[in-house]
Amino acid sequence: MIRTEQELVSKIESCKSCLEKKFNGENGKRAIVICGGTGCLSSNAQQIIDNFQKGIVAHGLQDKVTVNKVGCFGFCSQGPFVKIFPEDTLYRGVTPEDVEEIIVKDLENNEIVERLLYVDPQTQEKIQKQDDITFYKKQHRVSLHGCGMINPEDINEALGYGAYEGLKKALTMTPQEVIDEVLKSGLRGRGGGGFPTGRKWQFALNQNSEQKYVVCNGDEGDPGAFMDRSILEGNPLAVIEGMAIAGYAIGAHDGYFYVRAEYPIAVERLRGAIKQATELGLLGENIYGSGFSFHVHIRLGAGAFVCGEETALLNSIEGQRGMPRPRPPFPAVKGLWGKPSIINNVETLACVPYILREGADKFATLGTEKSKGTKVFALGGKVNNVGLVEIPMGTTLRELIYEIGGGIPNGKKFKAIQTGGPSGGCLTEKDLDTPIDYDNLVALGSMMGSGGAIVMDEDNCMVDVAKFYMEFIYDESCGKCSPCRIGTKRILEILNKITDGKGSLEDLDELKELCETVRANSLCGLGQTAANPVLSTMAQFKDEYMAHVVDKTCPAHICKNLMQYVIQKEKCIGCGLCARQCPVGAIHKTDYVAPGKKLPAYEIDQDKCIKCGLCMASCKFGVIIKK
Amino acid sequence: MAKVNIKIEGQSYQVEEGLTILEAARECGYEIPTLCAFNHGECSLASCRVCLVEVKGARGLVASCVYPVNEGMEIIISSPKATAARRASVELLLSNHSLNCQQCDKNGHCELLYVAQITGAREGKFQGEKTPITIDQLTPSIVRDTSKCILCGRCVARCVSAHGTGILGFEKRGFNTIVAPAGNRSFGESPCILCGQCVNVCPTGALMEKSEIDRVDEAKKAGKYLVVQTAPAVRAALGEEFGMKIGTPVTGKMVAALRRLGFDKVYDTNFAADLTIMEEATELLGRIKNNGVLPMITSCSPGWVNYAEYYYGDQLDHLSSCKSPHQMQGAIIKSYFAEQKGIDPKNIFVVSIMPCTAKKAEAQRDQFIHDGMTDVDAVLTTRELAKLIKRSGINFVKLPDEEFDQDILGEYTGAGVIFGTTGGVMEAALRTAYYSLTGKEHEAIKFEAVRGMEGIKEADLEINGLNIKVAVASGMKNAKVLMDQIREGKSPYTFIEIMGCPGGCINGGGQPFVKPQFLPNEDLNILDTYKEKRAQALYSEDERQALRQSHNNTQVQELYAKFLGKPNSHKAHELLHTTYKARERFPEK
């Protein structure tokens, strides 16, 4: 139990030196660090950890090596990761079977297991250290601080890695001074709209109320975004600390985490961190004797995207359907249970300890004039390096896609990058050199959103992409207000018509009008931005819409009713594998034998074909194509 | 209250701070089209998006029903952007609406059709699949047709605010959202009390009473002897259907209209109200004398009886065994009246004109069927009567005032009239109890303490040395307070009056709709005042009556002398009393 600031300082000191010794081997032990994020755990990371633990005992290394589970490394497509300190060697794509080899070669004989090193796709060079990998070079960790470094289930590691230094500093300041610092940092909300965090806090501080609340929005729902999960899994105490600082700043003594039920590991680690912090006297009544009390509670979502909208989230905590409330009154005036409340997302709160610890000025050196600091993106889709990247605001899309992301796989051509999830839009080649920040993305017809960044190549149909997002929004619309409830349905119906090859030019006009109505008339942010993917693709890829509507073709061969699988007869060797794979018996032998081939070619009966694509996948000779 | 300066359409106004734009605009003489907004936010707030207006400096259009005015605000209702947006919201709603307006019972009162007209919504502008439809017509009282529901949430809010039972709720999500009792069950398979408050607030045809006009027509065609009786509250509101101001009593015109509609006898349920008092007062004094179950609770309101059977099945012995007045009257018509007039009761068709939807189901209760014959054969609401009058080409406003038939069941007292408002039964009972206990009339006649629109009223009376503590509640939310006291054995009362609808029958679920946009000649705050106005119409009729105590009704006395014997006699029990049965709330289907 920590009862004074002095005790906190010495606790932090001892944790720090302990952690440093672990990393640089001064404790006479080497440290094996294994990624325990959701992605790696699903690729048997737990088995890897177990194998290390058993193997080390079997090899009698228990006095020389420690095994550590840490949070997400971010480079998910290359996981699971194993890192060895003090050499800082990074192994990727490790399987449980590889463990024995690592123990024997590296741990016993100090010999690097070359085949498990990362290979730079451009240079084919093997890279030993994480920081030398291009994916990591341009990154700058602020909100992902500690992720992939510390054991998220051990509060001592967090305390040794900067935790509570921000809160300790904040508690020496007045609440107004804390808010001024946050204002000075230029921090804006990382969950979507980018509202200045300090201003939100100021509204809440200005309210005269005995009871106020801090709510952390962990209902990360944008398809393609998982930074909040990784932060909660990798360094939950940082978010708790950010929440406590916010509580001190606005005069709240209770904080509520609202986390998606889909994130069981994040919730478990959050619970663990709260428990450990409470036991140490770092949460609860009179935190380390500072006179400031702060209690943290967890509420789970239950599968409703709209609950990421802050007023819907409040309703959900209050046991209601997650239907948004009209604003005003704003939550800062009348929020949770009618009391002044601030709602900040996970990544935003994770930035707060950094700002207090390192100073607003340092934070503000990162980023652009109006968007300070860093932003975490979940880079995905048709890009070589898939994963979480934290980059300073102002990094260009080109750097993101081609340097960090390693470019487009299989030599395909880049078509667009979708940011902002179902609320955002698509950016194309011409936008690639734009520095990424809140205002630039909005100016280009997209938005930052929570940081999903999905890369599309020439094989993606943009009408299909728009339809995908509209289906999502239609599914997730709460149904409260009529423009969103009915409008998204009508939009989806027209998109279906178009992708079915039944659309007309009038439908395109109607589509645009509907989109604009839904945007202008809807109650909450979900509805107001619901049409963005459609409007954006209509603006950027007019030709693709026209191809669907006028020529009745899908240029990317995605829309099933507008494409065919075709066997190139003159290349077919007649092996019949495709015919055996076809689930509906749509492929049959012909009389035609291609020149130089021995067996008759096959062909596809288009009337029977259900366009499942199994034939194309099964053909070993690339004879089947989409047309 | 502080004032703020605002501009609407470029004109300067001073309005109260804290008003919404919609309210402020109304004060200034503008009517912004709206659908969901109702009675100080008794709805799913800001959901229909029809009331959008432009506010200078605001990021987008704002919903005027929730957006508060502030100093210097400039509001533009007529901007092309706002006008188009309002129209589009309505057009989207219409695209998910079953458009059979001619057959719709709400036609003429439909707020959707009204805003469609004034926003210029184009039919078929948007088209597509519609939300799956449920039509519930299982109960005799209310029809729910989700194809006409616009999810304004007024009914949901009203059910909670009136009764706390919250029978209706939003179900599912997004385009599949419907408003329904839990599990999209029928009202008849849920603990719905069938009061019809939801019908009163529904802007469209999604909730309506189940019409029985056809049954009356058939009886007429079959040559039945048609006897009609009208509840007291009907006269206080029927005029509204013909453009008369709220609170105008129209007893004489109503009687004239009924006669012209071909009813052979036009009686007033007030006769039976007086009869009820005789029976109920006797029952009460009996319970007091014989240490019977107390407090005794009135049983006039079928909504309340339903509630008691669903939620207080263990406390039903507190309910008076008296049938409700129109059931008593029906029973008397088919026995005493038939006997006196020499008509075969099987040939008599009794129609009750009621302010109530629950009465429709009440008339079909098993307890009210004897020898295959119901006490009452059809129940029409006040609204259905108005339809019947309009259909028959009767110019209601021009009708002369006529008197109810004055033969054997014609007389009524002021005590009977006030049954139609909360506290009325109690006051009527007290007038008679006072006489019973003191042998003289209560001089003031009035019992002020039990008048008014509060949800729970109580009074301490000392009559001839006997202390009686009474309470009056309307709306089941309030009834629950008194019932929980009883269940816990802590009720201090001797006698309780409970009415299903807030304010009593004058605000019944079968009464004319109070929709401010259709009532240009009423005050802006009419939703706050209509109940008092209707109640006042009844109190004024009470004051005009020569007889004001039920025990002074000579025809009731004659009924006892000639037929029933005395109050609570064996015969009276057979005809005028009933039983209750606990009911399962969500019976297995």
Place this chain on the structure above:
Amino acid sequence: MAHLSESAVKQIGEIISRYENEKTPLMMILSDIQREYGYIPLDVQEFISDKTGIPVAEIYGVVTFYSFFSLTPKGKYVIGVCLGTACYVKGSQQVIDKFAELLHIQPGQTTEDGLFTLDALRCIGACGIAPALTINGKVYPKVSVADVQKIVEEYKSLGGAN
């Protein structure tokens, strides 16, 4: 409520009593019941209503709003296929179609033997390992159509529907 077994009344009563001191505990109660009792039928909702005073229709509205709550029992193995953007562009639709074909059920349904429930999930945040699916919480990375049969067989062999 009359239809609830004594043990169910006890179990659900215990869950409700956990949150006696919480303001607005409905979501927590429902989450726990869903997890521990398996589903939230109407008679359970009626019981919650009795204990908390929240109208049944309101509870029903909440249960049907959130996709995690279920009115009917789920299968012993709940297969959730992620249809988030990253998974979708990598072919998760074909994966879920294959499950539907093999199990003869549509997404949202449970097999007759009570063994499997097939759910379409919105993004589960496992985009780095797309297309992903979860079975009773266990995440399967980079699933292809060809893997589906094997996965189904694996769980069928575990069997044990109850």
